[in-house]
Amino acid sequence: MGDGKDSGKVLDISGDTDSRFNALDLAREIARAWRLSLKQAFPHKEFDVQATETEDSP
Numbered sequence: 603m604g605d606g607k608d609s610g611k612v613l614d615i616s617g618d619t620d621s622r623f624n625a626l627d628l629a630r631e632i633a634r635a636w637r638l639s640l641k642q643a644f645p646h647k648e649f650d651v652q653a654t655e656t657e658d659s660p
Contacts, residue, residue: 633651
């Protein structure tokens with residue numbers, strides 16, 4: 603996994619409800635991490651970082 607061979611691959615989420623919910627939850631956590639990082643790096647700026655669910659992805 604750490605050999606760089608996996609870079610550029612797409613995460614395939616199955617269409618079942620649990621998988622989509624878990625993927626959206628993960629996307630929201632990633633967005634949260636970005637918000638915190640941006641706030642720390644640029645305390646005087648505002649950013650709108652969101653995770654939204656679309657037809658083909660979270």
